[in-house]
Amino acid sequence: MSTNSQHHGQSRVLRVFIYTTLIVFAFMYLLPLFVMLVTSFKSLDEIRQGNMMALPNTWTIEPWLSAWGSACIGMSCEGLKGYFMNSVMMVVPAVLISTLVGALNGYVLTKWRFPGHKVVFGLLLFSCFIPFQIVLVPMSQVLGWLGIAGTTAGLVLVHVTYGIGFTTLFFRNYYEAFPTELVRAAMIDGAGFFKIFWRVLLPSSAPIFVVTIIWQFTNTWNDFLFGASFAAGESAPITVALNNLVNSSTGVKEYNVHMAAAVLAALPTLLVYVLAGRYFVRGLMAGSVKG
Amino acid sequence: MAAITGETRSWLQRWLPQLVLSPSFALVILFVYGFIAWTAYISVSASRMLPNYKYVGMQQYSKLWKTLNWQVALDNLLVFGSLYIIICSLIGLLLAILLDQKIRAEGLLRPIFLYPMALSFIVTGTAWKWFLNPGLGLQHTMQSWGWESFTFNWLVNPKMAIYTVVIAAVWQSSGFVMAMFLAGLRGIDHEQLKAAQLDGATGFRLYRRVVIPQLGPVFLSAFVVLSHMAIKSYDLVVALTGGGPGNATEMPATFMYSYTFTRNQMGIGAASAMVMLMTVVAIMVPYLYAELKEPKHVD
């Protein structure tokens, strides 16, 4: 319900003012995206002469083709597609593993409490909030020792490790509200630890799975720091590749290609957002507003 | 493997929950707290390009504090952080209040305000870098539309560059703050709003006296989340300004990275990381402690 009655409503003038303000803001939020898209369909000449907000005179998909397949990033000139795949191969395992582990952890912390569970949860929770700069040097050493430095597998390990705090938080909050009587009833019926998880909790966990997966997917896909620190070369994720493309290209700056590349990098998470937006919001809220 | 004896089985049953939890726990203890200790040690060691475990006390910290770049980084963090938090909160609150006025297009508008959160900071930085490009972006566009004297070259102006980071960051995060406030607004007891109507409190007075005072917890949550993000700001700065022009937009995160990996001053880098950690701890720990401890208010 709105904090203003629908009956003794607001004056016409006020209504118009409210809508106008909202529309102006909406415009400002959409503008950068619009500019990105529009630039990505223009030729370089047009960009140099024209104004950034104008629609293309002649639409061209060259920048997109270049961004995907032929732009020079680092040593090779094969576009983003390889790096896109790197991101995919990093994100899928990382999200699945951290989500599953988080689910089990949340289950244990709420339905199988043991002395010290608060401390364990507290330690896990705090790991969400550390500035990741603090682990960069040690992690690169360890990844080197394990022989997975500079690989996608290394990144998967990193993202799983630092994602577990969040996923555990989400599931723990969700399972906290789940009636413990159902678990007890199942125990009386003879079900054991895993059976209860599998047959009693999991079937009702679809909403939190969606939220967690979306959250993890977005964070892992969008990460830059870990990618740049641990997999800067061949196995770089798309965010690192994008930055390399935009910031270290020598010679002529192909802005249209940069923009196309940026949109490509943003596409998966944007798509997820458009399709499952409200779960996304729930994730944001669950992760930060406690209670 | 031979059949599990009854004793082993019951030992397993008894400890199964903790066993299930232990890999995560071990991972976190090692890779989070262990690494923190490791970096802490580096910060009191003589490391430069590679870790060197000779103990040197607080030498790196004193060097850190004398480094000009670090001073700049701290200044920038303060400026950026305050503006970021304040502006995000104001815009978030404003948009939430407006959206709460039974707007028919709410389903359309809300996602528009929120979608920037779905983007990587690198994408945001890249987009805004283009948008604010003096020669080809906003400035040029305004001039070509007839406003000849319009200048907006903040991006390349050492004094103003930090404000471009604020703009881009606010664009990215204010939708999220709006979502938090909107949830807070909608959590207010409906009967209170009816009572306020009967009391004659409407419009501005309603918000000022009844609604906003109750949003205290939301302001706090927003502050905690935003300050945390501000301290960690790295991706956005790298993509938008690269720390520049010069060191005009140096931030603790970019400082740490460059001193550790490119300037071969690992000890100083580690010290800066520890300072960042301390700042986050100072904000998060009291907040988390209060949230975890406190039983729900009796309503």
Next chain:
Amino acid sequence: MASLNIQKICKSYGKIEVLKDIDISIDHGDFLVLVGPSGCGKSTLLNMIAGLEEITSGDLAIDGERVNDRHPSKRDIAMVFQSYALYPNMRVEENIAFGLEMRGVSKAEREQAVAKVASMLQIEHLLKRKPGALSGGQRQRVAMGRALVRDPKIFLFDEPLSNLDAKLRVDMRTEIKRLHQRLGSTIVYVTHDQIEAMTLATTIAVMKDGIVQQLGTPEEIYNRPANTFVASFMGSPAMNLLPGKLLRSGDDYAVKVGGGSAEEALLTLPSHSDKSALSDGQEVMLGLRPEMVTDPVSAKAIGHDTVNLQCPVEVAEPTGADIYAITRIGGHSITARLRAGLDLRAGSTTEFAVDMSRAVLFDTGSEQRIA
């Protein structure tokens, strides 16, 4: 204090009709209770009186003035909400004075008004506290204080006692009644609890499915319910309703309950009852309140037109003050109320006296009262 006039008021949400042709009038000083099961529309009607919901059609008048389109704060009414709706960020004294503050009343006057109300409700010691630090009962008083301080024409109460525990509920009920007697205010009170309705009201409107089933004094509602719904809703334990047939012999009527091979009972109606709506062979429901089916000794104390029957005792429920016995008349189970101390065994048969002078008859088809 004011009169309230509800004329042919209807409320619809889109195509769904929630209230149909409500007609209720009360004078100043009246205590009107809107009572009925959940979903009957009583809260909606209250909100419409307050101005918190729009009136689809019909007229609402306070003290003769039509107020359909007036803002809630301009109707000179005050409301006590089910959840009390206190502002958590303000102290009790600020909560109470808030409405006055919004109207621009000076600080000195506000303080005076708050002090007066606080002493009336005995909450002076709570004035500096915030709602979060109060118990349920204390919050209820503060909510009432907020309403009282306005000195309005009409007080509205929306199920104010439902969130209190049983004992507190009874105490607060008495307090509300005392306040009404002392202040002589016009009150409209919504509840689903028929005991609250009976004890507090001067006028009761029993509602179901958006329609006023009966409007009358508690005595009328209790003793002459307009239909079977009102009969079974009001009074606890509920009124017994026995299906039967009217038999006429000469000028007298009797209700035959049961029949065929099952036990049959013939209950004659008192000769002085109004027989204008009765006809021979009519299918009727005979309404008997439990206290009208009792032991012969108590019956002598109650009434004259009694029918004595020997009936089996199926269950005996002693409450300390009475004994409720489930027995059978004409093959139907009914609840009887007998005096305490009787030795009743389940399965035994004992003599019951049925007081027919206050029995009511309903036509089985229309469910309306016919006698």
